Amino acid sequence: MDLQLFNTLSRRKERFVPLRPGHVGIYTCGPTVYGPAHIGNLRSYIFPDILKKTLRRLGYQVRHVINITDVGHLTSNEDTGEDKMERAARQSARSAWDIAAEFTRRYLADLARLNVEPPDVMPRATDHIAEQIAHIRTLEAKGFTYRTEDGIYFDTTHFERYGRMARLHAGGLQEGSRVEMGTKRHKTDFALWKFSPPDVKRQMEWDSPWGRGFPGWHIECSAMSMKYLGDEFDIHTGGSDHIPVHHTNEIAQSEAATGRPFVHYWLHGEHLVLGEDERMGKSEGNLVLLDDLVAQGYEPLSFRYLALNNHYRKYLQFSWQALKAADTALMGLRRLLAETGLPAPESPPPAEREASAPGWRLLAELADDLNTPKALATLWTVLRDGAMPAADKVALAAAADAVLSLNLFDASRLDAAREVPPEIQALAQARWNARGARDFAEADRLRDEIRKAGYVVRDGKDGFEVVKA
Numbered sequence: 001m002d003l004q005l006f007n008t009l010s011r012r013k014e015r016f017v018p019l020r021p022g023h024v025g026i027y028t029c030g031p032t033v034y035g036p037a038h039i040g041n042l043r044s045y046i047f048p049d050i051l052k053k054t055l056r057r058l059g060y061q062v063r064h065v066i067n068i069t070d071v072g073h074l075t076s077n078e079d080t081g082e083d084k085m086e087r088a089a090r091q092s093a094r095s096a097w098d099i100a101a102e103f104t105r106r107y108l109a110d111l112a113r114l115n116v117e118p119p120d121v122m123p124r125a126t127d128h129i130a131e132q133i134a135h136i137r138t139l140e141a142k143g144f145t146y147r148t149e150d151g152i153y154f155d156t157t158h159f160e161r162y163g164r165m166a167r168l169h170a171g172g173l174q175e176g177s178r179v180e181m182g183t184k185r186h187k188t189d190f191a192l193w194k195f196s197p198p199d200v201k202r203q204m205e206w207d208s209p210w211g212r213g214f215p216g217w218h219i220e221c222s223a224m225s226m227k228y229l230g231d232e233f234d235i236h237t238g239g240s241d242h243i244p245v246h247h248t249n250e251i252a253q254s255e256a257a258t259g260r261p262f263v264h265y266w267l268h269g270e271h272l273v274l275g276e277d278e279r280m281g282k283s284e285g286n287l288v289l290l291d292d293l294v295a296q297g298y299e300p301l302s303f304r305y306l307a308l309n310n311h312y313r314k315y316l317q318f319s320w321q322a323l324k325a326a327d328t329a330l331m332g333l334r335r336l337l338a339e340t341g342l343p344a345p346e347s348p349p350p351a352e353r354e355a356s357a358p359g360w361r362l363l364a365e366l367a368d369d370l371n372t373p374k375a376l377a378t379l380w381t382v383l384r385d386g387a388m389p390a391a392d393k394v395a396l397a398a399a400a401d402a403v404l405s406l407n408l409f410d411a412s413r414l415d416a417a418r419e420v421p422p423e424i425q426a427l428a429q430a431r432w433n434a435r436g437a438r439d440f441a442e443a444d445r446l447r448d449e450i451r452k453a454g455y456v457v458r459d460g461k462d463g464f465e466v467v468k469a
């Protein structure tokens with residue numbers, strides 16, 4: 001079976017052909033660990049997980065790298081802002097290293113709750129300073145760099161194909177857009193190495209052939225992806241915001257150094273947005289975290305269902321209502337499986353055995369640029385098909401879950417979710433009344449009591465709902 005992937009380089013779906021038969025290397029730009037990942041960030045790690053598991057079902061061996069950005073990502077895209085790690089340290093009076101450790105741990109915990117498999121390699125930028133310096137030296141030797149008072153920059157006008165993926169041209173960058181130039185020569189040039197500012201003591205800084213300082217953000221991804229996957233590798237993923245700057249610069253500095261193509265397939269996930277076209281971002285201040293969903297009584301996998309029910313290249317408009325619908329749907333699938341009365345198979349049937357079955361169709365849908373909404377629809381059709389033997393349904397669901405990872409055979413919430421004891425209902429009603437009377441202290445006290453009993457109240461516009469935590 002062919003795998004088709006939409007490649008940002010060509011803006012078309014292309015048949016996937018690996019560099020080395022049977023093997024695939026994937027690099028995913030990981031989090032900047034200065035704060036918690038929001039559900040938009042988390043969305044951009046779900047589709048590479050589907051990609052990796054689909055590749056495995058198709059018989060490939062996958063090596064997946066997700067980096068941890070713990071230095072050099074500035075608050076502006078133009079090499080003039082403050083380092084996000086240093087800023088977080090200043091604002092919280094904690095060390096940047098401490099902050100990085102905490103948010104790396106929380107990131108991995110979020111992935112685990114979403115059934116996103118941890119990467120095979122998770123390199124940290126601060127552990128790869130030597131590799132980044134070596135890469136910059138190569139670029140310097142080939143004449144692609146220049147020095148200013150605050151750092152070493154990549155001269156994008158020297159790289160002929162600059163901006164091809166993003167349809168930009170060097171120096172030009174989006175006609176009319178305002179770009180802070182700082183000390184650089186052309187709008188699209190970018191910092192490879194920044195000198196530590198003379199007036200402030202940085203927590204994260206290193207010696208280099210050019211002076212004490214720290215690497216720019218883009219160089220880490222080139223240095224680390226090439227170290228763990230080779231100078232030329234198969235697939236690179238990230239959010240759509242990475243197309244015009246971060247990935248454009250990764251391509252330039254990688255290909256300038258090696259003289260070879262860097263990545264064969266670029267996959268970009270579209271953003272998760274809140275309400276009307278409102279992008280969710282740390283700077284916009286409208287963050288929703290996985291913890292917020294859990295506090296409302298949702299299972300993290302209900303968010304995974306919501307993400308899978310929307311194609312990764314389309315905007316996902318998040319709302320609590322949409323999440324609730326996803327939760328109901330996930331429970332519906334689990335109920336249909338529970339009703340077969342059959343246990344989950346120990347392992348999913350091998351893909352080759354599904355040649356003519358609906359399982360083949362489902363895999364073909366996933367292999368068509370990861371069409372998870374279609375695969376979910378097929379799963380629904382099959383599980384509701386009265387004519388299909390229960391054993392076949394269970395086998396198909398097991399095969400689907402090897403990629404979708406929705407814990408389809410988990411029946412633990414099925415009964416509990418339905419039954420809320422009357423005394424808990426009464427507490428929730430009392431809380432609603434207290435809230436109506438603006439006695440918020442009492443309302444909070446009752447909410448705590450309900451939570452201690454293992455339930456969660458969710459408020460709507462004109463009523464409340466109680467669910468098992």
Ligand code: AMP
Nearest residue numbers: 031032040041044238239240271272280
């Ligand atoms: P960061 O931690 O800011 O480096 O971002 C981590 C990942 O999240 C990157 O791949 C971004 O492209 C992606 N991202 C940022 N905002 C959103 C959003 N609202 N929806 C989906 N992905 C996003």
Ligand code: ZN
Nearest residue numbers: 029030221246
């Ligand atoms: Zn990156």
